[in-house]
Amino acid sequence: MGEQDFTDVAVWGCGSIGLSLAASFAARRLAVLGCDIDGGRLARIADGSACRTEPDLARSVRAGLESGLLRFTHELGTADAIRAHIIAVPTPWRDGDGFDDRPLQAAIEGILAVAGPRDAICIRSTVPIGVTAALARRLKAAGRDMDVACTPDRSIEGASYREQFSTPHLIGADDPAAAGRIGRLFSRLGEILICGSAAEAEAAKLVCNATRDAMFGLANEVGRLLDGLGLDGRAVCAAAGRGYARFALPPPGPVGGPCLMKDTHLLLDAAPADAAPVIRAARARNHAIPAEVAGAIAAHVADLTEARVALLGIAFKGRPAVADLRGSPALEIAALLRRDSRHRIVVWDAEVEAAAAQRQGLSAEISPLAAARGAAAIVLANDHPALRALDFDALLAAAHPRALIYDLWGHTLGQAVTLQPGQMLRVLGGGIRRGAQEAPAP
Numbered sequence: 001m002g003e004q005d006f007t008d009v010a011v012w013g014c015g016s017i018g019l020s021l022a023a024s025f026a027a028r029r030l031a032v033l034g035c036d037i038d039g040g041r042l043a044r045i046a047d048g049s050a051c052r053t054e055p056d057l058a059r060s061v062r063a064g065l066e067s068g069l070l071r072f073t074h075e076l077g078t079a080d081a082i083r084a085h086i087i088a089v090p091t092p093w094r095d096g097d098g099f100d101d102r103p104l105q106a107a108i109e110g111i112l113a114v115a116g117p118r119d120a121i122c123i124r125s126t127v128p129i130g131v132t133a134a135l136a137r138r139l140k141a142a143g144r145d146m147d148v149a150c151t152p153d154r155s156i157e158g159a160s161y162r163e164q165f166s167t168p169h170l171i172g173a174d175d176p177a178a179a180g181r182i183g184r185l186f187s188r189l190g191e192i193l194i195c196g197s198a199a200e201a202e203a204a205k206l207v208c209n210a211t212r213d214a215m216f217g218l219a220n221e222v223g224r225l226l227d228g229l230g231l232d233g234r235a236v237c238a239a240a241g242r243g244y245a246r247f248a249l250p251p252p253g254p255v256g257g258p259c260l261m262k263d264t265h266l267l268l269d270a271a272p273a274d275a276a277p278v279i280r281a282a283r284a285r286n287h288a289i290p291a292e293v294a295g296a297i298a299a300h301v302a303d304l305t306e307a308r309v310a311l312l313g314i315a316f317k318g319r320p321a322v323a324d325l326r327g328s329p330a331l332e333i334a335a336l337l338r339r340d341s342r343h344r345i346v347v348w349d350a351e352v353e354a355a356a357a358q359r360q361g362l363s364a365e366i367s368p369l370a371a372a373r374g375a376a377a378i379v380l381a382n383d384h385p386a387l388r389a390l391d392f393d394a395l396l397a398a399a400h401p402r403a404l405i406y407d408l409w410g411h412t413l414g415q416a417v418t419l420q421p422g423q424m425l426r427v428l429g430g431g432i433r434r435g436a437q438e439a440p441a442p
């Protein structure tokens with residue numbers, strides 16, 4: 001194997017990552033067929049709503065569809081073409097059950113049903129170490145001697161299309177000829193790096209996200225430590241990093257989304273239970289944040305018979321902007337607060353449509369101000385720039401007289417926020433400010 005280049009690309013799974021990759025190859029003039037089992041997803045790709053928050057991806061998909069180079073289907077058939085089958089299906093990790101490889105196995109079965117002998121399989125999904133080599137062994141044992149490689153995606157959701165052309169593509173295969181052939185395909189997009197083995201590429205991807213998770217965990221630990229010492233952790237870290245590149249800690253903040261938590265678990269799953277205690281501790285620190293925030297809010301409103309809580313920014317992140325609710329810290333906070341029937345949760349998000357919030361059982365307001373009206377707690381839950389631009393005095397004027405603003409991302413720092421007596425502003429890792437006490441009546 002390994003000698004002949006591909007005429008076509010088939011992408012299995014056209015979600016956040018698969019769609020960007022499919023459009024990128026079509027933009028490089030390759031014929032691409034995207035296959036997804038979710039008809040709703042295919043409809044959203046066709047009407048453009050799947051790329052609402054990524055305009056360059058939307059333009060590329062439209063151009064690909066118009067040129068005929070990019071097509072989509074829910075069922076891929078056999079073909080005379082020599083195809084690279086790229087798998088971009090979910091690879092979830094489930095509490096208690098671990099890695100769920102069913103979508104991956106279903107995609108592999110789908111490929112094997114239609115693939116020709118010169119086709120190849122590239123695993124783009126993030127997988128535990130050893131999955132690619134196990135697939136290669138399985139194919140060989142079945143007499144299907146196809147090229148197999150791990151070609152993980154390291155782009156950032158929300159700017160994934162752009163990063164297909166700027167982030168080096170890791171290529172890992174245990175057969176050097178397969179690595180070379182699949183590497184040539186990905187070099188159509190940009191820089192490639194051929195790893196020493198399939199396992200090396202799998203591990204490199206997991207290590208990228210596990211160390212990112214750990215860096216956030218360390219930032220959250222430092223923020224908590226300084227907070228406990230009565231210091232403004234954000235101010236301390238800003239001073240520490242100013243003009244000093246050797247201090248490179250990100251700011252504290254909740255960690256969400258479909259990848260960081262999962263990928264850390266996928267990496268640790270292969271290791272003994274006592275390995276990597278630092279990474280585990282950082283994960284635990286990040287994991288604890290939504291419960292700590294929910295606990296602080298519940299305590300603040302404990303003496304009210306009914307408390308409205310406004311969660312602003314419910315997508316799992318705001319920069320780059322996404323409308324993705326997977327692994328959303330705000331949803332986790334909402335779920336914890338809803339255990340107490342006195343808490344009335346309302347939400348607002350600059351990107352998430354009201355219908356999507358309603359599908360989560362949440363009541364969506366049309367503006368931040370509408371959400372804040374009468375709220376005893378207002379949470380600035382993600383890092384979307386629209387939250388920094390809010391008129392906090394207007395929110396507080398509309399809110400409950402004893403409202404708490406819980407700012408999880410430092411949006412309020414450096415802004416004039418007028419707290420009425422009884423109101424409170426708390427910044428994650430950045431201390432607490434209270435409204436001045438009312439002067440005693442004369």
Ligand SMILES: NC(=O)c1ccc[n+]([C@@H]2O[C@H](COP(=O)([O-])OP(=O)(O)OC[C@H]3O[C@@H](n4cnc5c(N)ncnc54)[C@H](O)[C@@H]3O)[C@@H](O)[C@H]2O)c1
Nearest residue numbers: 013014015016017036037038089091106107125126153157
């Ligand atoms: N989202 C990210 O930012 C990101 C970044 C890097 C890597 N990844 C990895 O990429 C993979 C995909 O992630 P995603 O966020 O794009 O997931 P996603 O859920 O957005 O998309 C996956 C798509 O695969 C489809 N699918 C499921 N089974 C299928 C099958 N058998 N055949 C065809 N289609 C099928 C689903 O319908 C869905 O549309 C995961 O392993 C993830 O860890 C994601």
